Amino acid sequence: MDKLYESQKLAIWYFAVAIVLFGAQLLFGLVGAIQFVNPDFLFGVLDFSIGRMLHINALVVWLLLGFIGAIYWFLPKEFGREVVGIKLGKLAFFILVAAVTVVVLVYIFIQIGPGDWKTLWFITEGREYIEAPRWADIGIVAVALVVFYNVVATALAAKKITGITGVLIVDLGALFGLYLAGMFYTPNISVDQFYWWWVVHLWVEATWEVLIGVLMAWSLMYLLGSSRKLVETWLYVEVFLVFGTGILGLGHHYFWIGTPEYWLGIGGFFSALEPIPLVAMIIHAIYDAGMHKLRTANRPALFWVFAQAFGNFLGAGVWGFMQTLPQINLYSHGTQMAASHGHLAFFGAYVAANLAVLYIIVGELRMKGITPQKGVKYVLDSKAWRYAYVGMIISIIGMTAALLVAGFEQTLQERAIGGSTWQAYIDAQEHPWFKEAMLWRLGFGVLFFVSYIILIYDLLTIKPKPVKEEEIETELGAVPEKA
Amino acid sequence: MKIGWLEVTVASIFIVIFLTLIFSRGSNWLEPKFWRNAAIFSGVIMTIFLIFLTFDTHRYINMGGINVPEPDVINNKILYVYDDAKGYYVPKIEGQEGFFGKIWSKEEASALIDKGKKTIQSRNCMDCHTLLGNGAYYAPDLTKAWLDPKWEQLIMPVVGKSMKEEAMATWLQNPDKYPTWTRKMPNLRLTPEEAKAVVAYLKYMSAIYTNGFPDHFGVAAK
Numbered sequence: 001m002d003k004l005y006e007s008q009k010l011a012i013w014y015f016a017v018a019i020v021l022f023g024a025q026l027l028f029g030l031v032g033a034i035q036f037v038n039p040d041f042l043f044g045v046l047d048f049s050i051g052r053m054l055h056i057n058a059l060v061v062w063l064l065l066g067f068i069g070a071i072y073w074f075l076p077k078e079f080g081r082e083v084v085g086i087k088l089g090k091l092a093f094f095i096l097v098a099a100v101t102v103v104v105l106v107y108i109f110i111q112i113g114p115g116d117w118k119t120l121w122f123i124t125e126g127r128e129y130i131e132a133p134r135w136a137d138i139g140i141v142a143v144a145l146v147v148f149y150n151v152v153a154t155a156l157a158a159k160k161i162t163g164i165t166g167v168l169i170v171d172l173g174a175l176f177g178l179y180l181a182g183m184f185y186t187p188n189i190s191v192d193q194f195y196w197w198w199v200v201h202l203w204v205e206a207t208w209e210v211l212i213g214v215l216m217a218w219s220l221m222y223l224l225g226s227s228r229k230l231v232e233t234w235l236y237v238e239v240f241l242v243f244g245t246g247i248l249g250l251g252h253h254y255f256w257i258g259t260p261e262y263w264l265g266i267g268g269f270f271s272a273l274e275p276i277p278l279v280a281m282i283i284h285a286i287y288d289a290g291m292h293k294l295r296t297a298n299r300p301a302l303f304w305v306f307a308q309a310f311g312n313f314l315g316a317g318v319w320g321f322m323q324t325l326p327q328i329n330l331y332s333h334g335t336q337m338a339a340s341h342g343h344l345a346f347f348g349a350y351v352a353a354n355l356a357v358l359y360i361i362v363g364e365l366r367m368k369g370i371t372p373q374k375g376v377k378y379v380l381d382s383k384a385w386r387y388a389y390v391g392m393i394i395s396i397i398g399m400t401a402a403l404l405v406a407g408f409e410q411t412l413q414e415r416a417i418g419g420s421t422w423q424a425y426i427d428a429q430e431h432p433w434f435k436e437a438m439l440w441r442l443g444f445g446v447l448f449f450v451s452y453i454i455l456i457y458d459l460l461t462i463k464p465k466p467v468k469e470e471e472i473e474t475e476l477g478a479v480p481e482k483a
Numbered sequence: 484m485k486i487g488w489l490e491v492t493v494a495s496i497f498i499v500i501f502l503t504l505i506f507s508r509g510s511n512w513l514e515p516k517f518w519r520n521a522a523i524f525s526g527v528i529m530t531i532f533l534i535f536l537t538f539d540t541h542r543y544i545n546m547g548g549i550n551v552p553e554p555d556v557i558n559n560k561i562l563y564v565y566d567d568a569k570g571y572y573v574p575k576i577e578g579q580e581g582f583f584g585k586i587w588s589k590e591e592a593s594a595l596i597d598k599g600k601k602t603i604q605s606r607n608c609m610d611c612h613t614l615l616g617n618g619a620y621y622a623p624d625l626t627k628a629w630l631d632p633k634w635e636q637l638i639m640p641v642v643g644k645s646m647k648e649e650a651m652a653t654w655l656q657n658p659d660k661y662p663t664w665t666r667k668m669p670n671l672r673l674t675p676e677e678a679k680a681v682v683a684y685l686k687y688m689s690a691i692y693t694n695g696f697p698d699h700f701g702v703a704a705k
C-alpha cells in the first residue's frame with residue numbers, strides 16, 4: 001500500500017482536533033440541558049449564555065475542521081499528487097488551533113466585557129454562532145485563504161480539473177467569502193441581522209450543503225466504487241437544486257427583522273422547496289448502494305453515509321419545512337421548534353458526514369500494517385461502531401422529539417395565546433409539557449454522550465477483519481476510478 | 484417601484500430554466516453537461532436576484548428607512564396597534580414623551596443607540612434572549628420588550644421607581660436581586676450608562692416595523 005501524502009497526515013490532525021471539540025460541544029450542551037431543568041446549576045460560574053455559546057461555537061468549528069480535514073484527505077488522491085503549499089497548510093493548522101484555544105479560554109474565563117470596541121475585538125462580538133472576536137475573525141479568514149490556495153494551486157499544478165473539484169473550488173470561494181459578511185459592526189440591528197444571515201444561512205443551507213455533496217460524492221466512490229460520471233452528474237443536480245432553492249430561501253430569515261413584506265412570499269416559497277435537493281441526495285445514496293448491493297469494505301462509513309442522507313432530509317428538510325412558511329413561523333419563530341430542527345439537521349447533515357469520512361480515513365490507516373493475502377478481503381467492522389451508531393441515532397431522535405413537544409407547547413402557549421410577553425414566556429416554560437420535555441432531552445443528551453464515548457473507543461480500536469466467503473467490491477484505501 | 488414576490492419568484496425560476504435550455508442545446512438531458520449548466524445558472528441567477536433585492540431591502544432597513552426608525556425615535560411615544568388594512572399589529576409612533584425626562588438631540592440619541600448595541604453584543608444577550616426573534620430560547624423575546632406590561636405591573640413597584648425607564652435601568656443592573664421566577668438573569672455588571680443605553684435600545688427596537696411579529700404582543704388572544 002502507498003505511503004500517506006503529507007496532506008493526508010494533515011487531514012488526520014484536523015480530524016483529531018475536530019473530534020475532541022465534538023466532545024466539548026456535547027459537554028457544554030449537557031450543561032445547558034441541566035440548566036433548563038435546574039437553573040441554579042453553575043449559575044454565576046458558567047451561565048447559560050456562555051455554555052450555549054461554547055456549545056454552538058464548538059459545533060461550528062469542529063464541523064469546519066472536519067470539512068477541511070476531509071478536503072486534505074481526498075484532494076491528493078483526486079489529483080494523484082501532493083497538495084501544493086502543504087507546509088503553509090500545516091502552519092495554518094497550528095495557527096488555527098492556537099487561536100481556537102485562546103478564544104475558548106477567553107470565553108470561559110473572561111466571558112463578557114464592557115460595551116465598547118475593545119470587547120468586540122478581543123472578547124466577544126455577541127452575535128449568535130459567530131461570536132468569535134474580531135481578531136479571531138481575521139485569523140479564520142487567513143487560514144481559509146491558505147486552504148483555498150492549497151486546493152486551487154494543487155489543481156493548477158496537476159493541470160486538470162474534475163467535476164468534483166470544480167464544484168469544490170467554486171463552493172469554497174463562496175463559503176469563505178461569505179464569512180466576510182459577518183465581520184462588521186453596525187448599531188442598526190436590522191442591517192446587522194440581514195448580513196448575519198448571509199453567513200449563517202448561506203453557510204448551512206447553501207455552501208455547506210454543496211460541500212457535503214462533494215464529500216459524499218467522494219465517499220460513495222471510495223465506499224462502493226460508484227462511477228465518476230454518475231456521481232458527478234448527481235452532484236451537478238444537487239448544486240442546481242441547493243443553489244436554486246437555498247439562495248433565495250435565505251428570505252425565510254427576513255420575515256420579522258424590519259425587512260419588506262415581499263420576503264414573506266419569496267422566503268416562504270423558496271425555502272419550502274429546500275428539501276428537494278435533500279431528497280435527491282437520498283435517492284443518490286440509496287441507488288448507488290443498491291446497485292452495488294452494499295458490498296463495501298467499510299461498513300461503518302457506509303452506514304454513516306446512510307445516516308447522513310436520511311438525517312439531512314428529515315432534520316434539515318422536513319423539520320425545516322415544518323416551520324418555514326410565514327403563517328406558521330409567525331408563532332413558531334424563536335421557540336424550541338428551532339432547537340428541535342437545529343439538533344436533527346446538524347447531526348444528520350454534517351455530523352454524520354464527518355463521521356463517514358473519518359471512518360474512511362480510519363479504514364485506510366488500519367490497513368497499513370496488514371500484508372494482504374491472496375483470496376482474502378478485508379472489511380472494517382466491529383461491534384462497538386454499531387452501538388455508537390444506534391445510540392447516537394436514538395438519542396438525537398429522542399432530543400429532537402422532546403424539543404419538538406416543548407416547541408409546540410411554546411408556539412401555542414407563549415406566542416399564539418399569550419402574545420409573546422415576558423409573563424407569557426414564563427407561563428409556557430412552566431407548563432408540564434415543557435418541563436417534562438426538558439427532562440427527556442437531558443436523558444437523551446446523556447445517552448448521546450455515552451454513545452460518543454463508545455465512538456471514541458471504536459475509532460481507536462476498530463480493525464479490518466479478513467473475510468473469505470463474502471463478495472466485497474471495494475478495498476480499504478483503494479483509489480477509485482480516475483477522472 | 485414596489486416589488487411583488489410572485490414576479491420575483493416566477494422570473495428567477497424562468498430565467499434559470501431558459502438559460503439552461505439555451506446553453507444545453509444539442510445535449511441530452513441525462514448528460515453531465517446539461518446539469519452543469521443548470522447548476523451554474525441557478526447559482527448565478529439566484530445570486531443576482533439576491534443582490535438586487537438586497538439593494539431594495541436597504542430602503543426599508545436603513546435607519547430612517549421605510550421600516551426602521553431614526554435613533555431619536557426614543558423621544559416618542561411608541562405603541563403596538565392592530566392595523567385593519569394589514570391584518571396584523573404594527574408599531575405606531577406618536578408625539579414626543581421624552582426619554583429619562585428629556586428630549587434627546589439626533590446626535591445624543593445616535594450615540595446612545597450605538598452604546599446600547601455594543602453593550603447588548605458585549606454581554607451576549609442573544610445567547611439567552613431572542614432579538615427580533617433571533618437568538619437563544621432561555622429567556623423572553625425582546626423584540627417589543629419596551630412595551631411589556633410587566634415593567635409597570637411588577638418591576639416599577641418592586642424596584643421602587645415611578646419612571647419606567649429608571650425602573651428598567653435599575654432592574655437591568657440588579658436582575659439577580661429582583662428575580663421574577665426560578666430562572667434568574669445573571670448580573671452582567673452593567674454600568675448606569677450602559678443600562679440606560681440598553682433601555683434606549685429596547686425602546687428603539689420596539690419601533691421597528693416587523694410585519695406583525697410578535698402577534699398581539701401584550702394583548703391577550705381574543
